Amino acid sequence: MTIIATIFIALIAVEHLAILYIEMFAWETTGKKVFRTLPAGLFKPTRSLAANQGLYNGFLAAGLIWSLLVSDPVWQRNIALFFLGCVILAGVYGALSASKKIFFIQALPAILAFAFVCID
Numbered sequence: 001m002t003i004i005a006t007i008f009i010a011l012i013a014v015e016h017l018a019i020l021y022i023e024m025f026a027w028e029t030t031g032k033k034v035f036r037t038l039p040a041g042l043f044k045p046t047r048s049l050a051a052n053q054g055l056y057n058g059f060l061a062a063g064l065i066w067s068l069l070v071s072d073p074v075w076q077r078n079i080a081l082f083f084l085g086c087v088i089l090a091g092v093y094g095a096l097s098a099s100k101k102i103f104f105i106q107a108l109p110a111i112l113a114f115a116f117v118c119i120d
Contacts, residue, residue: 001073012087016061094106
């Protein structure tokens, strides 16, 4: 994989680890600052839902990190493309169902990384 693809994948993995942290461990503190469109009264009752979402973001991060650790170039590419595809789908769905901003924060970087992996 090219260095630019590797950098993009690593940054997207870190982003999803940050989301994991916010949704699983800091939903009622940092979550309120990040997700300002949600009413403050919803954070406590949705804590377990947010933690579940955070876990899924952790799976995405784990898959992307795994793709960076695989030594076989074919498998590395396939794993990266699969998990980037998952991030793209999640980002597009989030943009359509929650906020268009999610497309630019989540889907667009993954689309760029996907393209860089494909170019390699």
